[in-house]
Amino acid sequence: MVKHCLNLLKKYIINSQIYVSLMGTLFAVFFMFEQNIIKTPTIALIFITYFSGYIYTKYQGSGKIFNKVLAFNVICGIISAALIIYNHNDGRLVKWLIIVVLGLLYDSKFLKYFVREIPLFKIFYVGLTWALINSWLILPYFNSEIFWISWIFITALVLPFDIRDMQSDTIVTFPRLIGIQNTKYLAYGLIFIALLISIFCLKSIYSLAFFHTSIVTFVMIYFSESSNRDSYFSFWVESCSGLPMLFLILYWLIN
DSSP: OHHHHHHHHIIIIITTTHHHHHHHHHHHHHHHHHTTOOOHHHHHHHHHHHHHHHHHHHTTTOTHHHHHHHHHHHHHHHHHHHHHHHHSOHHHHHHHHHHHHHHHHHSOTTSSSOGGGSTTTHHHHHHHHHHHIIIIISSSSOOHHHHHHHHHHHHHHHHHHHHHTTTTOSSOOHHHHHOHHHHHHHHHHHHHHHHHHHHHHSOHHHHHHHHHHHHHHHHHHHTOOTTSOHHIIIIIIHHGGGHHHHHHHHHHHHO
């Protein structure tokens, strides 16, 4: 029974890209609370943007399935634009469109060249798009501190996935270039830098949540091996981006 439930969870939540989209949304909501700008339409916009982007990337080259995904993406785009127009302003719409274009440039097979094929650049690009959502899209003005925390932290979180894929990747990645252990050291360093910025720039309870998140993330990176099951990365490592918000909720419940 437990195994059956886990298989259903993997099929309908994790493999469907709902989980990573939820974790990305929670990461953004964490900063929304820190800036005291919680808005339900904005949360919905973030989730839809992540979800449509990740399923677009996953199902490219899948024939008829991709055609359905493309139609779904168009619907998501219309809903997102409507959420922005009715709840924000034209400037927010321009920001969203720029982030969508960045997503398309990351991995679109109709392009002759796309970012995912650039050696060593992928991890920084993924971090960049997440950081722009957290520091630019959801805020009235660009917040450099949130940008750097998000960019550096997410960049570090992508490295374990490169460890997972090092045998199948066709381009040069950090694990293939410098080895698994040095890649982990790089990830540790990035997490530590993001933590230092959070300590100096975020309100105390938020920096505390990020501190505990960093501890868990260190552990997840330490045990990252290419021989691990895919669920280790797609669930446990992926969960790290949602931990700041989960720790924050825990602190509220305790107090």
